[in-house]
Amino acid sequence: MTAPFLTVVDLRLIEQQLNKILKAKLTSNDQKIVAAVRELAITELRERLTHVDEDIIKEVETIEDTIGAELFFQSLKSYTIPFKSISEQGLQKLFKKDKKLKLPKLETIDWQAISYLSWLDKGTNRQYIVLEKEGEYTALRGVVDAHNPIKGVCSICNQHSVVHLFTATVKGNGDNYTSYSNYICNDSQLCNQRVSDYDKLQEFVARNLI
């Protein structure tokens, strides 16, 4: 069996491009428009998924409806690299300084559906974000203004969304601290469904590392 080669981010990108094609088919009677949308979507997939087998991209071209799309995504499951699950102890190690760290309900997480792990401690207004790559975890923590969500563009998924301000304080040289604020999706589950560019996610994390 082939080793899994699709990240959750890759899946989201395929899903987004496929949805563009299906939407065009539903809303336009002009076959030329549908063909043009299809071509743009497929070109984008080819450019961004250079590590993905051409057969998969060709299959996207043949999908005609949501049922077809559903079956296709089912078939991709065995090729998907999940977020490597982490234990409560593992999380505690990542956030050593938080003595009373509030943990997320790990048993409810679908590791095949997330590109990053995030949870909020409503008591302290702290939001925790964890990224995983090849078994290595990167952690960051910020203070959020979750009670005042506004409409804006999320710095993680780069889409228009309901967002809140996430402020991370980063230690610089010596005793200097700098705070960075970014708007991110108020709903991290929804955000995870939209992250289709891993570089943007990594850039966000790099800017806010503790």
Ligand SMILES: [Zn+2]
């Ligand atoms: Zn987002």
